[in-house]
Amino acid sequence: xxxxxxxxxxxxxxxxxxxxxxxxxxxxxxxxxWFHQNPWGQLINLFYIPSGTKQNGRLSATTVATExxxxxxxxxxxxxxxxxxxxxxxxxxxNKFYFGSGTKLNVKP
Amino acid sequence: DSxxxxxxxxxxTATGQRVTLRCSPRSGDLSVYWYQQSLDQGLQFLIxxxxxxxxxxxxxxxxxxxxxxxxxxxxxxxSSLELGDSALYFCxxxxxxxGGEASYEQYFGPGTRLTVT
Numbered sequence: 001x002x003x004x005x006x007x008x009x010x011x012x013x014x015x016x017x018x019x020x021x022x023x024x025x026x027x028x029x030x031x032x033x034w035f036h037q038n039p040w041g042q043l044i045n046l047f048y049i050p051s052g053t054k055q056n057g058r059l060s061a062t063t064v065a066t067e068x069x070x071x072x073x074x075x076x077x078x079x080x081x082x083x084x085x086x087x088x089x090x091x092x093x094x095n096k097f098y099f100g101s102g103t104k105l106n107v108k109p
Numbered sequence: 110d111s112x113x114x115x116x117x118x119x120x121x122t123a124t125g126q127r128v129t130l131r132c133s134p135r136s137g138d139l140s141v142y143w144y145q146q147s148l149d150q151g152l153q154f155l156i157x158x159x160x161x162x163x164x165x166x167x168x169x170x171x172x173x174x175x176x177x178x179x180x181x182x183x184x185x186x187x188s189s190l191e192l193g194d195s196a197l198y199f200c201x202x203x204x205x206x207x208g209g210e211a212s213y214e215q216y217f218g219p220g221t222r223l224t225v226t
Contacts, residue, residue: 033214041146041197041220045111048214086152088215095165097142097215099152 002027002091006100013077013107021072021103023087031090031097032063034072038083046072046085077107112136113218115200121224127188130221134181134202140164141183142203142215143175147196158183190225197222 003026013019023032034046047054047061049070054061058077063070074081084102091098112135122128134141143155145168154167158177169175172190177183187194201215 031214035217041222043199043217043220045214045216088152095157096167097144097154099144099154101151 001094001096002029002089002098004087004089004098004100006085006087006103008103009101011103011105013105015077015079015107015109017077017107018073018075019077019105021074021085021087021105023070023072023089023100025068025070025087025089025098027068028092029065029089030092031088032065032070033088034061034070035086035088036081036083037086037102043086074105077105079107079109081105082107111216111218113200113202113216115198115218115221117221118219119222119224121226122190123226124190124192126190126225127186128190128223130185130187130198130200130223132183132185132200132202132218134183134200135216138202138204138216139181140203140213141177141181142201143169143183143185144199144201144217145196146199146220147193152199155185187223192225195223195225 005024036044051065060073087100114133139160142157146152155169157165175185197220200218203213203215
């Protein structure tokens with residue numbers, strides 16, 4: 001199967017700081033999504049972004065499919081941004097969804 | 110709220126028992142996916158159904174089985190439960206890719222937390 005690597009594994013930020021999370025994948029993909037898992041375990045969709053750039057408020061994401069990576073930008077971080085951020089990809093022609101191991105973000109007040 | 114519902118929210122059972130987890134997809138979605146999230150294995154894809162038919166299989170144990178019914182809800186059956194089956198089980202749904210799209214965005218339910226004692 002496809003390998004999905006996320007970095008950094010852990011990130012501690014002061015409120016108001018900016019950050020960039022990275023997701024590398026080892027093969028071509030049909031689908032790439034970013035999720036935020038909150039402290040209650042809920043997986044919240046952030047972006048559906050198999051290619052290109054999208055923005056939603058303080059968050060934006062860019063996927064460069066030809067170079068097999070995606071970036072999630074968080075600007076002006078807030079304590080409510082804390083949690084685990086997952087990248088997940090669907091490998092082309094396989095109909096299987098693979099998650100990275102996540103980036104655990106802790107935003108301190 | 111993603112529109113995907115899962116029941117029950119929590120389940121505590123003993124080793125060797127059998128349980129059934131239920132999922133209702135978003136209105137109009139034909140595909141249902143099951144995932145397992147455990148501390149040691151992370152989030153793993155188990156199985157996908159599309160309009161009642163199995164479409165893709167991941168790391169699903171033989172003790173586990175799933176099906177999708179004509180009303181599109183799905184059930185995941187876990188039998189001969191072991192301590193290591195304790196995990197958060199997610200269901201997700203998506204629409205059918207159309208117009209040249211290879212895939213559609215998946216929406217996740219709130220999960221069922223299974224504890225095997």
